[in-house]
Amino acid sequence: MATIKSLNKWANARSYYIIDIIRIALGVVLFIKGVQFINDFNLLSELFTPLEKIFGGMLLIHLVIPAHLIGGLLLVFGLLTRWAVIVQIPLLIGAVLINITGEMVTSNLILASVTLLLTIFFLFFGSGKHSVDYYLKMQK
Incomplete structure (x- = not known):
């Protein structure tokens, strides 16, 4: 807990608007990717074909969309940023691995x-000074 508090103090002392803009852009990208998966569910299911035989493979497909939508919105507002990022990291590691092991599309890999x-x-930096997290913390 002390580590998180020290990271928050460090981040709040160095909070710049450009980092907030990057956080918001990251949230928008994740949200848009979730909407793209809703519109083209067949693409998402094709990406997860190697996982169909694994127990819970279909569950993973149905968790990607809400994780991107909700996580993207949380990042845009700066609310529960670290929790939203913790949920995204395994999904993004899977996305990188799918692009490396499957059909290589360099734009998707990048x-x-x-x-x-x-x-x-943002797992280490946190939401920054211009976020709902910071606002709620200052209200106490």
Whole structure:
């Protein structure tokens, strides 16, 4: 707990608008990706064909969409940022692995890799000073 408090103090002392804009853009990208998966569910199910034989493979397919939608919205507002990012990291690792082991689409690989790196950054950095988390913390 002390580590998280020290990370929050460090992040709040160095909170710049550009980092908030990047956090909001990351949330928008995740939300849009969730909407794309809703519109083209066949694409998502094709990506997960190797996991169909695994127990819970269909459950994973149905968890990706709400995780992207809800996680994207939470990141946009800066609410529960670290929790939203923790949920996204395994999905993004899977996206990178699917792009590497399956059909290689370089634009998807670059998008998944950059998104993964940004989520890891926000796992440590937090939501920053211009977020709902910071506002709620200051209200106490």
